[in-house]
Amino acid sequence: MPRTQLIGGNWKMNGDRNLVDVISATLNGASLASGVEVVVAPPAPYLALARSKFAGHIGVAAQNASSEKSGAFTGEISVDMLKDLSINWVILGHSERRELFGESDDTIGRKVVFAVKNGIKVIACVGEKLEHREAGKTTEVVFRQLEGIRAHLTPEDWAHIVVAYEPVWAIGTGKVATPQQAQEVHEQIRSWLASHVSPAVAEATRIIYGGSVNAKNSSTLQSEKDIDGFLVGGASLKADDFLTICHSKI
Numbered sequence: 001m002p003r004t005q006l007i008g009g010n011w012k013m014n015g016d017r018n019l020v021d022v023i024s025a026t027l028n029g030a031s032l033a034s035g036v037e038v039v040v041a042p043p044a045p046y047l048a049l050a051r052s053k054f055a056g057h058i059g060v061a062a063q064n065a066s067s068e069k070s071g072a073f074t075g076e077i078s079v080d081m082l083k084d085l086s087i088n089w090v091i092l093g094h095s096e097r098r099e100l101f102g103e104s105d106d107t108i109g110r111k112v113v114f115a116v117k118n119g120i121k122v123i124a125c126v127g128e129k130l131e132h133r134e135a136g137k138t139t140e141v142v143f144r145q146l147e148g149i150r151a152h153l154t155p156e157d158w159a160h161i162v163v164a165y166e167p168v169w170a171i172g173t174g175k176v177a178t179p180q181q182a183q184e185v186h187e188q189i190r191s192w193l194a195s196h197v198s199p200a201v202a203e204a205t206r207i208i209y210g211g212s213v214n215a216k217n218s219s220t221l222q223s224e225k226d227i228d229g230f231l232v233g234g235a236s237l238k239a240d241d242f243l244t245i246c247h248s249k250i
């Protein structure tokens with residue numbers, strides 16, 4: 001069965017109420033191809049507004065969620081709060097969370113399992129830095145990050161997970177991975193899933209690419225067989241560009 005493409009828009013710490021209005025007006029009015037799922041991830045203060053403005057077929061994701069149920073965790077967002085707002089997606093393990101907020105593979109693994117077990121779907125991010133790639137350690141790093149997630153999950157849990165391969169050197173740099181570079185790692189991730197989880201999970205799991213995706217390069221990337229969509233940063237803040245990316249699968 002062909003995998004449904006997933007196009008995610010990670011707004012990071014950008015945007016305002018007006019952007020929620022602009023992007024929702026554009027996406028709600030567009031006819032999205034069947035076989036394409038769209039999820040937008042505005043900053044936490046706009047999640048409730050976004051959920052009320054975006055049409056029901058467009059998913060809304062948080063950019064973080066705690067692995068704890070509730071309590072004295074100042075500044076954190078709980079999975080129950082997301083569910084209370086009808087938010088059913090979360091991005092976890094983004095390289096900015098790993099690098100700037102010190103989230104370890106284990107922290108991320110615990111967040112992923114807590115979200116999934118409590119009914120929230122996860123876009124789980126992995127990706128190597130330039131120094132890793134140059135040292136030939138791309139798969140070593142990516143597989144270690146995947147293992148941090150897999151260690152906590154049952155094979156059934158993978159039905160609620162999308163893997164985002166985001167090479168750190170391509171994020172926000174304008175240096176997009178070539179379709180061949182991205183395809184190579186996506187294929188390696190799929191093989192890893194086949195041997196470490198199951199062939200069925202490997203076949204069904206969507207592996208999306210992130211890192212300098214824009215309206216011009218998205219269709220060529222989409223033509224690679226193991227690229228099942230994108231996690232878009234900067235270009236997801238521009239309504240027309242994001243819509244073009246949503247339409248990039250022919």
Ligand SMILES: O=C(CO)COP(=O)(O)O
Nearest residue numbers: 010171172211212233234
């Ligand atoms: O980090 C990203 C998405 O999560 C990618 O960001 P850019 O598309 O701005 O490179």
